[in-house]
Amino acid sequence: MRKAMAVEFTAKAGGREFKEESVSFDSPEELFAFISPGGGCENIPDEVDEIQMVFTQPRHPNENNPLADKRVMLELGMVKLTGPLMEITQTANQLIDKAGRGELSNSFLNVIGESLKIESE
DSSP states (O other): OSSSSSEEEEEETEEEEEEEEEEEEESHHHHHHHTTTTGGGGGGOEEEEEEEEEEESSOOSSSSGGGGEEEEEEETTTEEEEEEEEHHHHHHHHHHHHHTTOOOOHHHHHHHHHHHHHHOO
């Protein structure tokens, strides 16, 4: 059975990119459990400066609205989401909501926050 998404944690140093870890999930709920406090994402090394979330195409295409399955990329700080438009927008909304409620691990927020500080200065 194929996984719904893969999350890759990468670090860049001296112009080279290093893949720190890759984790696969069956559902968005599993993803959010992982990136919440105590969910396993707490161990992100300080060197990680980019998180890539890659969503697979849906098992059953949306025949009523093919635009929902269109492959897109969204960047939220240094978190890059790639996959079907509907999945990306739903996940981004949940990330924003959970960040505002303090439901995401500090390690995950640091990857987002560091890049936002640089962009906003």
